Amino acid sequence: xxxxxxxxxxxxxxxxxxxxxxxxxxxxxxxxxxxxxxxxxxxxxxxxxxxxxxxxxxxxxxxxxxxxxxxxxxxxxxxxxxxxxxxxxxxxxxxxxxxxxxxxxxxxxxxxxxxxxxxxxxxxxxxxxxxxxxxxxxxxxxxxxxxxxxxxxxxxxxxxxxxxxxxxxxxxxxxxxxxxxxxxxxxxxxxxxxxxxxxxxxxxxxxxxxxxxxxxxxxxxxxxxxxxxxxxxxxxxxxxxxxxxxxxxxxxxxxxxxxxxxxxxxxxxxxxxxxxxxxxxxxxxxxxxxxxxxxxxxxxxxxxxxxxxxxxxxxxxxxxxxxxxxxxxxxxxxxxx
Numbered sequence: 001x002x003x004x005x006x007x008x009x010x011x012x013x014x015x016x017x018x019x020x021x022x023x024x025x026x027x028x029x030x031x032x033x034x035x036x037x038x039x040x041x042x043x044x045x046x047x048x049x050x051x052x053x054x055x056x057x058x059x060x061x062x063x064x065x066x067x068x069x070x071x072x073x074x075x076x077x078x079x080x081x082x083x084x085x086x087x088x089x090x091x092x093x094x095x096x097x098x099x100x101x102x103x104x105x106x107x108x109x110x111x112x113x114x115x116x117x118x119x120x121x122x123x124x125x126x127x128x129x130x131x132x133x134x135x136x137x138x139x140x141x142x143x144x145x146x147x148x149x150x151x152x153x154x155x156x157x158x159x160x161x162x163x164x165x166x167x168x169x170x171x172x173x174x175x176x177x178x179x180x181x182x183x184x185x186x187x188x189x190x191x192x193x194x195x196x197x198x199x200x201x202x203x204x205x206x207x208x209x210x211x212x213x214x215x216x217x218x219x220x221x222x223x224x225x226x227x228x229x230x231x232x233x234x235x236x237x238x239x240x241x242x243x244x245x246x247x248x249x250x251x252x253x254x255x256x257x258x259x260x261x262x263x264x265x266x267x268x269x270x271x272x273x274x275x276x277x278x279x280x281x282x283x284x285x286x287x288x289x290x291x292x293x294x295x296x297x298x299x300x301x302x303x304x305x306x307x308x309x310x311x312x313x314x315x316x317x318x319x320x321x322x323x324x325x326x327x328x329x330x331x332x333x334x335x336x337x
Contacts, residue, residue, distance in 0.1 A: 042276070047311055051305050052071065056303045057069060057302060058301070059096065059097070059099045066079055067082070092126055095111070096109050097110040097111070100139070108142065110139070110140050112138070116137070117140060117150055128175075139246075141198055144200060151195065152165070167181050181224035189218065189224075196247075199270070200252075203221060205219055206219075215243050217229065230242075233266055242259055243259055244257045244259060245288065246289065247291070248293045263286055264285065279310070296312050298310045
């Protein structure tokens with residue numbers, strides 16, 4: 001089975017003494033930020049959370065205010081309300097590896113074993129978009145020009161040789177390949193490209209697993225040239241290294257990335273510098289694995305079966321004349337390019 005890079009949860013993490021949760025009750029819109037940070041760009045509010053079993057949630061995708069949730073190892077996909085109520089459970093005829101919005105109520109899906117990119121249409125029909133054989137599709141995303149980018153691998157591991165094929169393909173809705181970005185004899189961009197997102201400036205962000213326990217966030221320009229590797233929030237001595245597991249971008253080119261072993265969800269600036277934590281371990285998040293953004297609402301799926309729904313609101317402040325202006329951020333991290 002094509003496995004998400006996860007996880008054995010630490011059952012003792014939630015037992016240690018903690019401060020009172022900064023979340024409100026489920027359904028409350030209480031701000032997560034207890035102490036206002038002048039550098040924060042967004043105010044983060046919790047809308048709801050629920051636990052969907054105890055296993056890993058490797059992918060989810062919002063749909064008309066609800067969300068399709070896929071549990072690792074399950075054949076079925078569950079359409080859930082933000083409160084965790086089951087609307088329906090569906091088997092799509094294959095084992096889903098990744099779900100992503102294609103816009104207009106349509107959902108992209110990767111069929112790892114069938115080596116196909118599929119789509120769940122608004123009417124509920126499942127159609128084939130493209131065949132990827134002999135390569136297997138992992139993560140995928142829609143682009144600003146209404147095409148799709150898909151991660152492709154020849155095998156589900158992080159061991160590569162001169163014969164290994166790891167890369168990305170850009171395809172249109174007819175399944176025609178428009179662009180290919182892959183390792184060459186001169187340049188190794190990827191070890192195991194796992195998730196992908198396109199920013200509003202057409203940069204391509206790739207979660208690349210470099211071993212079974214380590215990953216990085218690679219940023220390419222639209223031609224496939226390496227721009228930088230993001231390092232995330234600066235680490236204190238003894239902290240786990242930045243271990244990205246999923247990435248998405250909002251309409252203002254800010255980047256949201258889940259830090260798996262750092263138990264956090266981070267916000268990066270359009271220049272890929274750390275801005276703020278959206279979620280941290282003190283908020284009760286453990287092993288955030290998958291992200292999905294629907295306008296201002298962020299869905300987070302975790303390695304322990306928990307799904308959290310957040311709202312990101314742009315922070316504002318009055319100026320000297322009483323006008324409301326957007327708070328600017330200060331860069332707190334150099335990105336190694």
